[in-house]
């Protein structure tokens with residue numbers, strides 16, 4: 364078993380991650396020593412069984428980042444600090460009974476979303492976006508569609524007004540982009556959340572924020588604001604990538620080509636295949652060992668950080684014995700995590716409805732859609748964490764907007 368650490372970065376995460384995870388598993392086994400930016404050490408868990416062990420034991424493998432044995436050597440400007448936070452009072456780093464209550468509050472608030480209302484919002488916003496591009500005969504379905512839709516729907520469900528939508532979309536995308544407008548975007552979002560919470564404290568309505576405020580577990584408005592930020596950011600980007608990655612699969616793979624014009628079953632199949640083969644959340648940071656232990660033959664020290672290698676584990680030959688592509692109803696993948704800290708089930712359902720509706724609206728409105736560039740020229744963002752396309756250029760016969768003439 365090779366013990367030389369692998370840098371968690373570089374072009375292969377962008378171009379051929381599946382092969383990379385396979386090589387890592389072959390050379391290093393199910394628990395791979397890796398180096399993050401600045402040569403910070405961690406373990407990447409790419410074995411299916413080992414990932415089950417880690418996510419299934421939140422006491423031994425805690426979500427409490429305070430346990431990390433590397434904090435003393437982490438500089439204040441470390442680029443991963445926004446992701447691997449310390450003392451962040453959101454649900455992400457809450458543990459034990461308080462976490463169960465907090466996950467319950469979020470699940471209950473999302474579970475009460477009316478499925479009809481959700482579907483209606485999705486269709487309306489998706490149609491609006493298609494109206495804006497259908498007259499052109501060409502578009503980038505990532506930049507002009509997938510990246511603008513989930514946040515718009517989520518904002519509406521959480522309680523923001525219709526008019527608030529566009530500015531929130533811009534602010535969230537600025538924040539995710541991580542460039543010069545990132546801080547401004549984050550501040551705008553935080554201020555908007557605080558304003559919404561204040562409004563709903565004074566006058567509750569039928570929305571997610573009001574239901575979270577009505578929860579009786581005693582979370583403060585500041586804590587609820589933190590969680591709303593997580594629900595907005597953790598909800599938008601992976602759902603946008605699920606839409607983009609599924610559309611790419613349908614437009615590039617001959618198994619789906621015929622069905623683009625036919626039944627809708629293939630949408631569900633493409634979405635399911637993406638979760639197994641090309642999942643939006645490839646790797647997640649993280650868990651921290653609460654004591655010395657062993658995992659997959661490796662000695663793990665108290666305070667070591669473990670990264671969840673979701674895509675690597677999905678492809679583990681232990682569960683993929685025939686090496687075949689997995690589609691259909693098999694949902695034993697790790698794409699939504701596992702255990703107490705997994706993506707809450709009602710959040711998964713909301714994401715599924717948004718992504719499926721987004722894809723169906725594209726196929727209904729632009730029936731002869733085709734890729735506008737060679738499939739092998741499509742590129743991914745250069746990140747080992749979230750996997751998605753930089754753009755998805757398509758062409759189609761120009762059609763009028765639903766409300767009138769081509770725009």
Ligand code: HEM
Pocket residue numbers: 454455456466469517593594595597598599601602605642643644647648649671673697698699700701703704705706707710711713714
């Ligand atoms: C409406 C959309 C979504 C919302 C509101 C949402 C919300 C959340 C929240 C609140 C958590 C934290 C749970 C906790 O700490 O107890 C979480 C975790 C997670 N979400 Fe989602 N999510 C959404 C969509 C997605 C999608 C589309 C994916 C990937 C396909 C995804 C993958 C994950 C994963 C892997 C975790 C677990 C991280 C871990 O184990 O530490 N989520 N999500």
